[in-house]
Amino acid sequence: MNDHSVFNPTGVEVEQAETMPHSIEAEQQLLGAILTNNDVYDRVAAIVGGQHFFDPVHTRIFEIATARIAKNNLASPVTLKAFMEDDEGLKELGGPAYLVRLAGAAVSSFAVRDYAQMIYDLAVRRDLIRLGRDISAKASKVDVKSEPKEQIVEAEQALYKLAEQGQTEGGFQSFLRAVTDAVNVANAAYQRDGGLAGISTGLADLDKKLGGLHPSDLLILAGRPSMGKTSLATNIAFNIAKAYKRGTKPDGTEGALDGGVVGFFSLEMSAEQLAARILAEASEISSHKIRQGDMEEHEFRRFVEAAKALEACPLYIDDTPALPISQVAARARRLKRTHGLDLVIVDYLQLLRGMSDNRVQEIGEISMGLKAIAKELAIPVIALSQLSRQVESREDKRPQLSDLRESGSIEQDADVVMFVFREEYYVEREKPSDDRLDEMAGWQERMSRLHGKAEVIIGKQRHGPIGTVELSFESQFTRFGNLIKPWQQGEDSGY
Structure with missing residues (x-):
């Protein structure tokens, strides 16, 4: 199972409540690449958002970095440190030193789109698992107000909503195309x-x-x-x-x-x-x-x-x-x-x-x-x-x-x-x-x-x-x- 052990100097095991599909390493590589080179963000912004990260600390790092880059400010381990010094989750991972380790361990910005796509795909899998559990839970609970036909319509709408979120082909296209x-x-x-x-x-x-x-x-x-x-x-x-x-x-x-x-x-x-x-x-x-x-x-x-x-x-x-x-x-x-x-x-x-x-x-x-x-x-x-x-x-x-x-x-x-x-x-x-x-x-x-x-x-x-x-x-x-x-x-x- 993936965990933060590579970057966890205190040796504290971060317990995962569930064995949901995820890749901590892909998230670390993507965040490290962004903190090393902010231009990388533009290549992945259309694919991945803060909600797609499995680890809540990674979500917060990504969102703070996004907010700074949107204002044309630098997002680096040094600038993010000021915003995250009191973050309890980050403290568990070794505090601001974790940000430095993220940036230092980023192998290459060349593969960031692949990492972003992987993070997105795993997030969709987690959503599908949750949706499946919701459908199962609702179906097993016999309720007068919730007719099976309505449950099918609700499930369909939730699935289509999930499918629509992944439309990454949008944005500008060249005049030649x-x-x-x-x-x-x-x-x-x-x-x-x-x-x-x-x-x-x-x-x-x-x-x-x-x-x-x-x-x-x-x-x-x-x-x-x-x-x-x-x-x-x-x-x-x-x-x-x-x-x-x-x-x-x-x-x-x-x-x-x-x-x-x-x-x-x-x-x-x-x-x-x-x-x-x-x-x-x-x-x-x-x-x-x-x-x-x-x-x-x-x-x-x-x-x-x-x-x-x-x-x-x-x-x-x-x-x-x-x-x-x-x-x-x-x-x-x-x-x-x-x-x-x-x-x-x-x-x-x-x-x-x-x-x-x-x-x-x-x-x-x-x-x-x-x-x-x-x-x-x-x-x-x-x-x-x-x-x-x-x-x-x-x-x-x-x-x-x-x-x-x-x-x-x-x-x-x-x-x-x-x-x-x-x-x-x-x-x-x-x-x-x-x-x-x-x-x-x-x-x-x-x-x-x-x-x-x-x-x-x-x-x-x-x-x-x-x-x-x-x-x-x-x-x-x-x-x-x-x-x-x-x-x-x-x-x-x-x-």
Whole structure:
């Protein structure tokens, strides 16, 4: 077992209460290197902190040295002596002379990162052991207040928290590396014959405007009720999951060559309702007929065949209501680890929960959390959002950025903000009475012009133009599609 005997002139044995994994020698070497050369601290600061040291005296030495170095003061055995003369733990190790021995015994500053990583890894092991003991103790104690399901969620959150602490790859990166990444993205688009840099939504005109769905982007899809937000989101999810092909990418990594694995957080609809919508689209049978069970035999056969074809689609639905944003992150990470993950869709943002009691702050926390998930997992995140009622009071019902409900932070955090708008919905409700023939003729003309059409208004886009994309909308199948323009008649619209 490791102890301080090398540096313990008094011969006092320091008893360890538990045989937890640790390396006193690695801690001594790291501290000695820092006290000898303060520049070493910058190389290890991102990896190790005072809390990672096993010996409490070493923690105090590291923290005092850190505080001095942060103020551009010298941290050496002489300067630290003044702060630690009355330290009982240090007295047991031989007093200030221990600091001198630490500095004198430091072999080389060359291996400090290895020592720091070792100290960090051993600290994580100790945390894992403690966590395991906590889980075991809680599970063995039968308590009415502590349900097993809650214990599992608590344990998962504690594990993810532990995993997140070790993200040592952050910090600055050279411009060369950033430029290389940018060139690789452009090259990927170029290899697709001027196609997309991101994942195709399966809607050609929308893809042209967005360039596909880009990794690390937060896309907000907003609209008033009955505009078709969920329908458009399920259409995109289905198109991407259906096109999924796995293989070796040009950079040599394994992943999606086309389409992708989709995680769908449905906080409003049940998984079964969402599946019924996707089946209606795939089988071209009205969702109303599916719900009523009012199908002909050939339609039912087509419905079953569509269901079989969809079985292999990598579309995963989580319909837990009122999810906290931390759980969305945890579940997305778990899905990425187990099945892979290329796109997350949240339906809808206002139904998630944050930590704050203030609603505006809570929405801000949720939108920041969703952007963080997109960046951390390097995937696009589409979050649906409600719009405020002020849209209804305007003459022109087309939504705009100021209509985003409850917080300006949604608009701020999003890379793309899109609005779904179906003018047909509003005109349909303006139907004049049958005896007003002139008005009826005008209304019918408007309805025929607007029938089966929808607009996706791009109100904000960080990497591209704003504008409107026209799509077709078949309400009976809740399906959006590519709108064939008059000059494209007779052509294949693609996809």
